[in-house]
Amino acid sequence: MSMTVLTVDDSRTMREMLRLALADAGFRVVQAEDGLHGLEVLQAEKPQVIVTDINMPRMDGFGFIEEVRGDQRYRAIPILVLTTESDAEKKNRARMAGATGWIVKPFNPDKLVDAIRRVAA
Amino acid sequence: MDPLAAIRETFFQECEEQLAELESGLLAMEGGDQDPETINAVFRAVHSIKGGAGAFQLEALIRFAHVFETALDEMRSGRVPITPDVLKTMLRAADVLADLVRAAHDGSETEHPLASGLVDELKAMSGQAADEDEAEEDWGDFEFQPMAAAVDMPEAPAGPAGFVVKFKPRGDLYAKANEAALLLRELARLGQTVVELDAHEVPPLTEIDPEAAYLAWTITISGDTDEIAIREVFEWVDGDCELEITKQGPADGGFDMASLLARVQDEAPAEDEGPAVVPANAGEVDVASLIANLSPAAAPEPEPAPAIAPPTLSVVASAPAPAAPDAAPEAQAAGGPRKSEAGATIRVDLDRVDRLIDLVGELVINQAVLAQRVMEAGLARASAVAMGLDELEQLTREIQDSVMAIRAQPVKSVFQRMPRLVREVAAMTGKPVRLVTEGEGTEVDKTVIERLADPLTHMIRNAIDHGLESPEKRAAAGKPAEGVVKLAAFHRSGRIVIEVSDDGGGINRERVKGIAIEKGLVAAEATLSDEEIDNLIFMPGFSTAAEVSDISGRGVGMDVVRRSIQALGGRINIVSKPGKGSTFTMSLPLTLAVLDGMVVSAHGQTLVAPITAIVETLQPKAEDVHSLGGHARVISIRGGFVPLIDVGMALGYRRDPLEATQGVALLIEGEGGSRAALLVDAIQGQRQVVIKSLEANYRQVPGVAAATILGDGRVALILDIDTIVTVSRGDMRKAS
């Protein structure tokens, strides 16, 4: 069974790019439009890996990661932060919140897939 | 379509949405909105555009968006105060960003004339170094920036070199769902690895803190690798572990290879060494956290976490796993699927909707054909067939309405473009202007919306340029310096009405009449009502200040506006009050797909006249009709004379005019209130018709707006009344 990856991004463009890259690599992709939506999809889809944007309406990436890490059921799921921020502050905040790793946009599809494989068995 | 090209289109679509969001957010802030979510949304809009632009390597867009985003971030964080001037700059930047997006979409990514100036302004505002190199972010690829880039890197030795990595995770590492096992697996990719587990810190089972970390590893890597590659493996856990990397030269056989090999090797791992070597001595253990976690439920599950334990490294399979997932599996999972925030919507390709609308059009026609056949067959109206057919007609109409509703959209998408226009024109004319919009949610068919932008643009330009007075004049008239232009939309009797009004000086009737006389549009001695004078501005050839100003005068006058509104089956007129301002009102059909028509015949041809143009129908009496010589005639209606136009002749179907008393006259009101009577042979009835393009397979035909298909299956032409009237007027002028 293929691995399920949840992508959380408010940009339709990014969601489609992620889907394209991940589906090509054989992952099952489920999507959410922001953190709150991500929590709902998380519950329904039980992904093995999460890739999330930071800047999102309603609930941003930091809040989302904190919610996931605070939930016994999901805290072991690796979360990669996908963001254009390459600056240390954003990365550190994401790590403080519990991000497993990060990917700087624009991403190279192969490296994205590598990164996911890196955190998932 | 190539999937990437499709995503590119999605990106530009999304850009338009974000640009709209950006502008409306900035405008709201200008209006005093202090909701932090507003500025967040503004920031996100630019941020998202930058992100997508990066994916498609749209360099000019990326560079500008980056500077803009940084400035917005400064504003968001409060480091740049939100002042009217700052917001004005932001709005101009939004305009430039919109231009850059469109240029990128067209593939014409050239330098924007205003971009570099704005970049400097934004940088100055947000304290970004003016000569900051935009290449500071590497957009070509995504990068794992080595965290320890400063590490002194000796040249890689030629022979088999090695590194010894001492790695001791902290609890935080696991809390972030990183896995020691996976890191070791990554390391194994760099070369031959020998892994030694140090488990002496692991406390007795009852004392294990599932959140804590007890294990440490020493990994020896040999092969062609370097320290940077190794550090990259640990990049994501930097700070969450103790890490020590030491290089070993090829000649250095200082580490105890034999004993290591005897224990674990990546190729042939030892079985479950981990738990077996748990010593009795717990070493340094955080007592408080131990106590806190002593409850049996918190103890690690015997099963390892699902996502770990590759066979080659089974030694770490029993490392303190983060709390087992699914502790309370379905209890909270019953939340169900996500409830959509904005009501359930789907995106549908417009072609599919258009196809559906076409098909429903066919259905309407076929239903009409069938109804006509049934009538011809002489069936009684009360017969079951006729009654069933009535129901079918009802249903067909409902389907048609519902289908048209799919393509209906709020006029917001067009209205949203106007604030920018107002800013630009205000800047060019030096007149402060406030735009007020109303009824943005009013819906109309998408095809109508698309064709509204040009006439609206022109009318708004006109309202500012010609409608509003200069600030000095306004002050003299006791008005506030800032002029108001109002754009409003609402539904009225099955049509959409759009009003553009200004609080300027109103139409200078003397001047307008003077120009019209000078241009030979009206006779010098003509007596015209105020309304007639106002509507002169719609006459072809009349273009007041077009010569004076280059704002309204981009080669179009109000006559062009009127023609484009007419082409949509709409009407436009103006009401002006001296000193108070002018209001342009246009009324348009809600759709371009159907039309309420009066079916008439002229010289054996069946024609359709749009009902909206018809004021009344009348039977001409001989004494009311007067010849003006040639074929030109007028008919007197309640004391006034209006031209009587023979439709059969106007369309060239016949050479000799129809005796007026033999036919029926349709009194029509053209745009701007001019009246004419169209003489036809007979009226057959009224009905809604489906509009079919003549141009699709042929070309435009003067006097004909479009075609339709009637109940008998034949094509009937829909009259372009205004063209018929204007052309006949010209003929009449020649005749008299």
Add this chain to the structure above:
Amino acid sequence: MNQILTSNGQAQAGGMKELISFRIGAQEFCVDIMAIREIRGWTAATALPQSPSFVKGVINLRGAVLPIVDLASRLGFESTEASDRNVIIVAQIGEQVVGLLVDAVSDILTVTDDVIQPTPDVASETAKSFIRGLIAMDGRMISLIGLDRVLPENVELEAA
């Protein structure tokens, strides 16, 4: 001559063309079959004002408004008094679909490019602008017509 086959056949290899031939009066013409959508009987057309005489009007073809060009008149012959015996060849010209009024459809020909001979100078100017070549076959002469100029130019409408 076996380069010309009356086709029941499938020959459509490289250099081969399938043409549909039809009569206008005593003359035979043909057009590339690839442009032809269907062939249907005559139905009365709705006259169009301000149109050239060779445009008979428009008909309803399954919901689309289709202009009918009297090919005889277009080619400079006497115009056709259309009746039930006439035939409309529905052809695709660029983006547009047009009905061509002819007397009768006679045949489908499969020819190689080299049997199409250039139009001799004796042809009238009107004819020359439509005829792309001649095909001699069994003592008959068939003119190959190019359809791209059949519709009238889209005249710039005078501003009213």
